[in-house]
Amino acid sequence: MTMRSIVPRENESLVVGGVIGDVLDPFTSSISIRVTYSNHREVINGLELKPSHVASPPRVDVGGDDLRTFFTLIMVDPDAPNPSNPSMREYLHWLVTDIPATTGPSFEGRQMVDAAEWRRQNFNTRDFAMLSNLGPPVAALFFNCQRQSGSGGRRI
Template sequence: MPRSTDPLVIGGVIGDVLEPFTSSVSMGIVYNNCPQVINCCELKPSKILNRPRIEIGGDDLRTFYTLVMVDPDAPSPGNPTQREYLHWLITNIPATTGANFGWRQNFNTRDFAEIYNLELPVAAMYFNCKRENDQSSGRRR
């Protein structure tokens, strides 16, 4: 059986956090002083302190999106005791927005989607974050 080359599958986002889905809307994430975030990129904490600019595609401004940012293996990949640590959640997004931060431990993306009757995701992205002086693998976001 062939292995997937999808970074969301390789990174465990699909499987650990999300059910399999087909991306149907473009999404871009840009932090100040950083190029646009791409799946599986590695960022330093000092580069992502400020809120990012999130751009969500779509042609119909009557369609609203929900944006969730979780850390699926917090506090560390080897000891994910705070699995799906919620960094922020924004609802009712018509196309493009900025994001505000909030935190919550032990969030569950699948449960949230079920409670609020959300459909399958239309886009997803993840990046790794490493401490400034750490050479080992960081957390997935």
């Protein structure tokens, strides 16, 4: 059985992009997530963005209908410093906890986890989720970002 055959159809782009496999195990999306950067460009899976587009924190809207449910948002680069030499795989850009379901404008003001507690280089999303008792993922997005001096990727 191939991974593609056990991944829900809506997550096929996450398999093609390497998110499912490299960062996450197969899962079924159960909430909506919308990420928009200051250039008003909404992130869709596989979108190519320039470093200048992602310099500021994005606006993140998380769906859900139970205000007693809180989410954790993790942004990693699974092929840092570049796809041909991913020696820092996964590089942790940021991690935000305690995001309530049905958020309004953004995650700003939420609990930003001190990255010093976790190694930024060689961070492991699966291990973090297991150690923090987070359960399986509920949503995922990714984009690609080309560095000015070469190629590199960043995924959410």
